[in-house]
Amino acid sequence: MLLLGIDIGTSSVKVSVVDAATQNTIASAQYPDQESPIKALHPGWAEQSPSMWWEQAQKALERCHAKGGYNSNDIAAIGIAYQMHGLVLVDKDQNVLRDSIIWCDSRAVEIGDKAFAAIGEEHCLSHLLNSPGNFTASKLAWVKENEPEIYSKIDKIMLPGDYIAMKLTGEITTSVSALSEGVFFDFKTNGISKEIISYFGFDESLFPVINPVFSSHGTLQASVAEKLxxxxxxxxxxxxxxxxxxALSLNVLNPGEVAATAGTSGVIYGVDDQLVYDQQSRINTFAHVNYASEQKRLGVLLCINGTGSLYRWVKNTFGTGYSYNQMNAEAEKAPLGSEGLQVLPFGNGAERMLNNKQVGAHFQNIDLNLHTPAHIFRAVQEGIASSFRYGFDIMRSNGMNPTVIRAGKSNLFLSDLFTQTFVNATGVPVELYNNDGSVGAALGAGIGAGIFKSPAEAFSNIKAIKLVEPTTDQFEAVYQEWKALLDLRLS
Known part of the structure; x- marks a missing residue:
């Protein structure tokens, strides 16, 4: 019995076919080969076409089929992972009304701030566990205020994964987890927030049917099945x-367990069983995949917008002719602290952990007679690791104190230097795993279909491939200098 996972990323779409019996990946493919574009019509804006995601998903699956090794008729269930917080709008005929306003878009910050004050900070934090900020609800309010003709045609609002499921099945559903990431969900009443609906003037009919994360969200349509x-x-x-x-793919499901990733954005994601929130909403709490009203499992999320996106920019700007592996090897030639070169990696929109300020990316103390590409590559990795430390200190102040962090050996965690720097910056060991978002989605489908009795069974074969522990390389001094630069920019 086979399972299909589809991961709708910001940079590309990846699909995997997994054998449910062994949990082994039979085939996987990605499309496109180069990073997908993000449309920025104005500073701070970020949009992508949902139709582009659907086209990429089809092409990635076509590539996966071409690799062979399985009979597609043996696929028993489909799972979808997707970039969070994006807003997708469709009319009554399921036509997309505008490009998606995606996760790193900053246009709705002021709208969210006004809602935070008007609804009441204490109510928002205790019921929504977040400020409305620039999350999906505020993005929808921006459309209502600035594009009334489009807003008037909306039949349903969705997150990116809901859209892909709609294209597959013709049905539109969502989940508590998805609604919470959009800051539509009230954790005290266990329903769509009446205060958000009332304040923004939304009609509750805009929301799809709410299903559990692990459940049927429709079945594959005949016309789509033939095409795929x-x-x-x-x-x-x-x-x-x-x-x-x-987090699911790293078997991070229980209170105190923590996952990290450093892809387009950088994230530390910890699980709690309490309705926790940060007073300044610098870190954010959402319903985890295994959340239930009777057994609460919350995901506490620190997000840094400009991690992998910065490393890609540096590659395109300073690393012409280098592969990422070569950049990582070159970075190791520069000394700790990059001989004074410092980098603030905040050039991809408003940063929630910095109170939604747009600090921008900065390269500080460049010495034209000293610094080489090796220094630049290392300084970027040190700057990203320092931003993780800055956010992790906020998580610690809110009660998150893990003894180990689990991460997939991918993206920036492919760099031994970055991994060790991350560990030295946070002071917490990292367990590395061969995990993959599309594989996690496939195994999630197995849980939802009842093929596995529990998430623990679905990930019973997961084993750490490496444990990286802190060393005494004096990174604390590097971090404190970095933090002083950030404080200066924030003042």
């Missing part, structure tokens, strides 16, 4: 935002 070379009627049994899904 899949059998008709395969159920979509799992949908999750990429960070809860990453």
């Amino acid at each position: 070379n899949l059998k008709v009627g395969i159920p979509v049994t799992y949908k999750s935002g990429d960070q809860p899904n990453n």
Whole structure:
């Protein structure tokens, strides 16, 4: 029995076919080969076309089929992971009304701040566990205020994964986890927030049917099945935002367990069983994939927008001719502290951990007679690791104190230097795993379809491939100098 996972990322779409019996990946593929574009019509804006995601998903699956090694008729369930917080709008005929306003878009910050004050900070934090900030609810309010003709045509609002499931099945559903990441969900009443609906003037009919994350979200339509070379009627049994899904794929499901990733954005994601929140909403709490009103499992999320996106920019700007592996090897030639070169990695929109300020990316203390590409590559990795430390200190002040952090050996964690720097910056060991978002989505589908009795069974074969522990390399002094630069920019 096989499972199909689809991971809708900001940079690309990846799909994997997994054998449910062994939990082994039979085939996987990604599309496109180069990072997908983000449309920035104005400073601080970020949009992508949902139709682009759907096209990329089809092409990635086509590539996966071409690799062979499996019979697509044996696929029993489909799972979807997706970039969080994006707003997708469709009319009554399921036509997309505008490009998606995605996770790193900053246009709605002021709208969210006004809602935070008007609804009441204490109410928002205790009921929503967040400020409305620039999350999905505020983005929808921006459309209502600035694009009334489009808003008037909306039949349903969705997150990116809901849209892909709609394209597969023709049905529109969502989940508590998805609604919470959009800051639509009231954790005290266990329903859509009446205060958010009332303040912004939304009609509750805009929201899809709410299903559990692990459940049927529709079955594959005949016309789509033929196009995708899949059998008709395969159920979509799992949908999750990429960070809860990453945590699931690392078997991070219980209070005190913590996952990290350093892809386009950088994230530390810890699980709690209390309705916790940061007073300044610098870190954010959402319903985890295994959340239930009777057994609360919350994901506490620190997000840094400009991690992998900065490393990609540096590669394109300073690393012409280098592969990422070569950049990582070159970075190791520079000394600790990059001989004074400092980098603030905040050039990809407003940063929630910095109170939604747009600090921008900065390279400080460049010496034209001293610094080489090696220094630049290392300084960027040290700057990203320092930003993780800055956010992790906020998490610690809110009661998150893990003894180990689990991460997939991918993206920046492919760099031994970055991994060790991250560990030295946070002071917490990291367990590395061969995990993958699309594989996690596939196994999530197995849970939703009842093929596995529990998440623990679905990930019973997961084993750490490496443990990285802190060393005494004096990174604290580097961090304190970095923090002084950040404080200066924030003042």
